[in-house]
Amino acid sequence: MADGVRQAHSLAEAYFYLSINPCPDCATGVRDAGEGLRLPDVGGTARVEIETTCRSCNAVVRTVFELSDSSSLGGGQAAPMISRSDKPSHLIDVAQWLTLFRVTAEAAAREPNKQAARLKGVEAALCLEEALKFYDDDDNDLPPGDAFFKDESRQRLRDHPDQFSRQRLIEMRAKLPALDVMQRSAQSPRRAWWRFWRR
Numbered sequence: 001m002a003d004g005v006r007q008a009h010s011l012a013e014a015y016f017y018l019s020i021n022p023c024p025d026c027a028t029g030v031r032d033a034g035e036g037l038r039l040p041d042v043g044g045t046a047r048v049e050i051e052t053t054c055r056s057c058n059a060v061v062r063t064v065f066e067l068s069d070s071s072s073l074g075g076g077q078a079a080p081m082i083s084r085s086d087k088p089s090h091l092i093d094v095a096q097w098l099t100l101f102r103v104t105a106e107a108a109a110r111e112p113n114k115q116a117a118r119l120k121g122v123e124a125a126l127c128l129e130e131a132l133k134f135y136d137d138d139d140n141d142l143p144p145g146d147a148f149f150k151d152e153s154r155q156r157l158r159d160h161p162d163q164f165s166r167q168r169l170i171e172m173r174a175k176l177p178a179l180d181v182m183q184r185s186a187q188s189p190r191r192a193w194w195r196f197w198r199r
């Protein structure tokens with residue numbers, strides 16, 4: 001089945017979207033994503049189609065992403081990047097970015113290969129940066145209502161508002177190495193870094 005066209009900043013954001021959102025067919029299954037297929041540009045915008053297969057119902061779903069930053073298609077040698085924009089994601093909400101931060105940081109901690117662990121560490125830090133982009137009011141420690149795209153995300157805010165404290169996120173970020181230092185040390189020609197979650 002085709003799953004429409006979505007706007008992503010980068011190929012990495014597209015893959016994160018597919019990893020955090022369940023299969024649209026059965027609404028629960030985790031999906032495995034294949035390699036992106038580059039489609040012809042439209043009006044100068046790069047497009048890529050990614051096919052996923054659901055681990056629960058085996059549904060095959062194709063999603064087309066329009067990428068506002070086509071430099072993300074450059075391959076494995078580029079430093080990890082999700083979005084160069086200061087604006088928050090249209091695809092992944094604040095709660096999902098925080099989940100991706102936690103899951104990716106845990107994967108980095110488990111990763112025995114140092115280079116791969118560094119890459120995952122950068123990816124985790126980038127997910128935290130994406131979450132912080134939603135906080136638009138310095139007087140409010142919690143993100144605005146439009147930072148939540150899904151009912152389950154809103155429920156998580158009601159159940160665990162402490163998880164969304166901006167002060168807490170900034171303190172977590174302060175414990176990480178500087179992002180540019182991490183990015184320089186993590187550049188690897190050997191591996192397409194955005195596929196880290198297909199294991």
Ligand SMILES: [Zn+2]
Pocket residue numbers: 023024025026027028029054055056057058059
């Ligand atoms: Zn499914």
